[in-house]
Amino acid sequence: MADRSYGKVTLIGAGPGAADLITLRGARILALADVVLYDALVTPDMLALCPQAVKIPVGKRSGQRSTAQLEINEKLIACAREYKQVVRLKGGDPMMFGRADEELRALEAHGIEVEIVPGITAALAAAAAAKQPLTKRGIARSVAFFTSATAPGQPEQTTLPDCDTIVQYMGGREAITTAERLLAQGRSPDTPVVIVESCSLPEQRIAHLTLGGLRQGIETCTGPVLVMIGDALGART
Template identity: 70%
Template sequence: MTIYGKVWLVGAGPGAADLITVRGARLLAEAEVVLYDALVTEDMLALCPQAVLIAVGKRCGLRSMAQPIINQQIIDAAAKYRRVVRLKGGDPMLFGRADEELRAIESHGIECAVVPGITAALAAAASSKQPLTRRGIARSVAFFTSSTAPDMPDQTTLPACDTLVQYMGGREAVKTARNLLALGHPPDTPVIVVENCSRADEHIYRLPLSQLEDGLAKCSGPVLMMIGAAMAAREV
């Protein structure tokens, strides 16, 4: 009978090492092994110098490790170590494939816990100093992504909400803009694009929806897009 250690799914936050939670940093310092995403920075990994590091990263649009293999590596690590951290970018429970990993962990009777992280949408709003909600203008927010499971077609419908936040939206920018314009959104609808959110090489771009239709060729890093009237520049 295999005796397993405990697994923690820890949110690394948007990128900057000092934006991880205190609990997450403590668990990294105590971990025996850390299985980490591709977007986790070297500064973040410096918080766990004692741990065995296993890269299990996935990057949108790039060849990467299949999710079932990642699941099995987590199980194998729990069979070998007592304290296992699965370090996931952002928050594990939002576009982090936590459901698949939790299912695999629980199917083996392994004890597990989840530590939340600052999701990219909130970090991007903070970096741009642009609230996602504004009294009298926007009281609802939708987080969405177009990517789906490998055997399913990409999602093309868009949520109906005052403020839209698209994760992993760089490659989908043109399609998103055209869909929104076709739905009747004004061409001058404000858009904020945040590339490499919270990192030293972060870039913030402000443009109208009509320009988003031209794409984001200037962006090479991970992109998050915030769209809606709440993104308009504040009048001073």
């Protein structure tokens, strides 16, 4: 049962970046929020949807200094004590590599009411941007999403998913390692690869190559990178 001495916290998925890709429900709740704790990848255009709210950056960005998760949890609880409507605005979808479990456990331990509003996760937005379906009749009917990032003290994952199409989140730094592991697992060097950087934003870039080419690395990227691999990503014939 929710503790009524606290406000309500809503975890909202901001989607891949473009402000008009947030859900209608997410935009509506943002417009009513008293305070918004937002990720580093949330754009100014997205924050413009909540001009009335106090805005607190709690940047979570791969490879860069960011707010520790424990500190974010504590800020959420403190805001729920002070405000009636609290929003935790996350890039993509809160339930996909969004560390929602840690925030939910912290909030639930205090009896704080929580709602989750899903967002468009990067893999689906990237497939749409590249016009490359992740599944294809007769070629691919299974998809796996993965990341090489691990929690502190946990062993690195060395075996990659065995699905028709695999999508690596935050894959820019790991491109060579990913390619080498997939080749070692028996994937063909001719397997199509699509790389999408800064998906849905004006600076979006899309590159088509092969798994053998991925083993040579990719050019330096400044935005978030998604790597999609599989035969479904080949050119339409």
